[in-house]
Amino acid sequence: MTTNSPSKVHVTTTINGQQHELLVPGYMSLLDTLRELIGLTGTKEGCLDGNCGACTVTVDGRIVDSCLVLGAEVNGKTVETIEGMATPEGLHPLQQAFLEEAALQCGICTPGFLVAAKGLLDNEPSPSEGRIRHWLAGNLCRCTGYDKIVRAVQKASS
Amino acid sequence: MHPFAYVAPSTVAEAVAVLNEHGDRARPLAGGTDLLVKARANVWELDAVVDIKNIPELMTLSVNGDGLSIGAGVPCYQVYDNSDVAAEYPGIIDGASIIGGIQIQSRAGLGGNLCNASPSGDGIPSLIAYSAVAKIASTSGTREVAVEDFCTGPSRTVLEAGELLVSIEVPKPAANSGAAYTRFIPRNEMDIAVAGVGVFVQLDDSGQNFVSARIALASVGPTPILASAAGDSLAGKPVNDETIAAASSLAKEAATPITDMRGTIDQRKQLVEVLTGRMINQAVERARG
Numbered sequence: 001m002t003t004n005s006p007s008k009v010h011v012t013t014t015i016n017g018q019q020h021e022l023l024v025p026g027y028m029s030l031l032d033t034l035r036e037l038i039g040l041t042g043t044k045e046g047c048l049d050g051n052c053g054a055c056t057v058t059v060d061g062r063i064v065d066s067c068l069v070l071g072a073e074v075n076g077k078t079v080e081t082i083e084g085m086a087t088p089e090g091l092h093p094l095q096q097a098f099l100e101e102a103a104l105q106c107g108i109c110t111p112g113f114l115v116a117a118k119g120l121l122d123n124e125p126s127p128s129e130g131r132i133r134h135w136l137a138g139n140l141c142r143c144t145g146y147d148k149i150v151r152a153v154q155k156a157s158s
Numbered sequence: 159m160h161p162f163a164y165v166a167p168s169t170v171a172e173a174v175a176v177l178n179e180h181g182d183r184a185r186p187l188a189g190g191t192d193l194l195v196k197a198r199a200n201v202w203e204l205d206a207v208v209d210i211k212n213i214p215e216l217m218t219l220s221v222n223g224d225g226l227s228i229g230a231g232v233p234c235y236q237v238y239d240n241s242d243v244a245a246e247y248p249g250i251i252d253g254a255s256i257i258g259g260i261q262i263q264s265r266a267g268l269g270g271n272l273c274n275a276s277p278s279g280d281g282i283p284s285l286i287a288y289s290a291v292a293k294i295a296s297t298s299g300t301r302e303v304a305v306e307d308f309c310t311g312p313s314r315t316v317l318e319a320g321e322l323l324v325s326i327e328v329p330k331p332a333a334n335s336g337a338a339y340t341r342f343i344p345r346n347e348m349d350i351a352v353a354g355v356g357v358f359v360q361l362d363d364s365g366q367n368f369v370s371a372r373i374a375l376a377s378v379g380p381t382p383i384l385a386s387a388a389g390d391s392l393a394g395k396p397v398n399d400e401t402i403a404a405a406s407s408l409a410k411e412a413a414t415p416i417t418d419m420r421g422t423i424d425q426r427k428q429l430v431e432v433l434t435g436r437m438i439n440q441a442v443e444r445a446r447g
Contacts, residue, residue: 009164026164026207029194049195050262051348062235062264068194069265070187072164073209116261137347138259 009072015040016084024071030064031055033071034081042082042111046140053139056112056119057081063119065138082111085118094118094156101152105143113139117153125158132157159198166209170216170295170324176208178297178320186210186322188231189265191258192274208322216269216324221246226328230269234281235260237268247328248444249284249337249356256280256341259348269323275309275381282309282382283356283374284339290328296321306374309381334369335360336444338437341376342429351377352421353429355409357389357437361397365446368392373405373434378413378426385412388434402438409434 008023015038024033034040034057046054048067055066058080085092094117097103104110113136120127120135127135132153133146141149167173177184184206187193196202210216216231221242228237234254237243244251250268257266257280271281272292285305292303294317303316305326310316317323331337341354354376360369371392375383388408395401415426 007163025161027159027162027197048198050191050258053259053261056261059264063261064264065191065261068189068191068262070164070190070194070207070209072166073187073190073211075166119260134347135260138261 009075011072011075013074013077013079015079016081022071026070026072028071029067030057030059030069030071030074030079031066033074034066034079037071040081040083044108044111046108046112051138051140052109052112053116053136054109054112056115056139058115058119061119061122063116080115082115085114092118094121094153097152097156098149101148101155103144103148103152109139109141113141113149117156121153121157127153127157129154160200160203160205162197162204163206164209165206166212168212168214170213170322173208173210173213174295174297174320174322176206177322180206181319184208186230186273188216188270188273189233189262189267191262191266192270210322218325219243223330225330226250228268228326228328230273230323230325231267232269233265233267234258234263238263246331247284247288247337249287249339249358249441250281250328252337252339253281253284253356256347268326272305272308272326273315273317273323275311275313275315277309277312277379277381278341278351278354278377279309279382280339280341280351280354280376283354283376284337284358285326285328286374286382286384287337287339287356287358287372288328288331289358289372290326292326293324294321295324300324302327306382306384311380331358332360332369334363334365334445336441336446338440338444340433340437340440342433350420353377353413353415353426353433355430355433355437357434357441359392359438359441359445361442361445365397367396368394368401371405371438371441373409373438375409375413375430377420378415378430380414383412383414385409385434388412392438397442402435405438406431406434
């Protein structure tokens, strides 16, 4: 293929419970698809190489770095982002715990931590501190450090 | 990043046809955790990526009487979540469960780890230790390459333009065998090995003597290394501190590391010796059940 403007890919995907039909450039990341095509800017761009976890979302229930997924790859799949965590009734228990434990300062890493932590608690409601720390190793925080974040996740555990 | 087209074929024949058409300007996409980083950094300038995850045989993980077959696109978490693999191939689990963090393990797999051909690929030494074979397809047919011969240099493999890794075939381990892999890193996780060692051993029925052994090293040469002399030195020998120390010393001699930001030549050679001893002991423990 010699063209510099490859054709777009038709994608049907469910994001936070809502079905979307999109035309996505083949090279566009899921992160950019969410932020630029759909306007869901809660998912943050950090390192763009899979180290920091700021862009964490779930695809079919598994947490992934959305900077390392193509938008075209989520055709037929279910995506959950930070915007899907709170309900009209209130914050998700993890969000409430992050507030109460002051588990954030600048907040850039927070959506990624929340989505990653939800990915853990949805499957393991009572993880050990070690398990929480291991699970969140793919998320970096440069202000608060990790103790308050881990305490918040413990607080939201059953 | 150079704009590329996204193609998602459902058969190997379609996939290799696209790869063949584009030569080195197309790459297979499995987990994307190396590919998209390299494309974004303009290490690779691509016109097309070929998503292999809609091809059933590349997404199949199966354990049976012949051995373990790992489709090239199977992500790490499916490997370490599989109780049959965990029971029969613990060395492979050791590698698959330390590649990146949980987000990476949702996507990255052993096939991609092998094709990325990093000297530090944590998934590769155990595959070598277990005598695994890479099954490769192209428009002209299929061929098989032993995993120890697959990587030819940093980011270089035997794959030619248009070729596609289909699966990694791991023979069923003999009775009384065990395996283990570990790496040294300064952190607890999310790091690149300073040195890594994978060991496979087969013991006799008494569990007191080695029948055979294979030892493979990571991060101490331009490719993962099969330390043949080290493994062969154990064949027919009793399991004791002396024979294990001798094999560890031979493994150290097989290491040809460089000094870089992660460690020095001397540190890495020392690590290989220490880790080899530990992994032989752990593999023996597992072999004895």
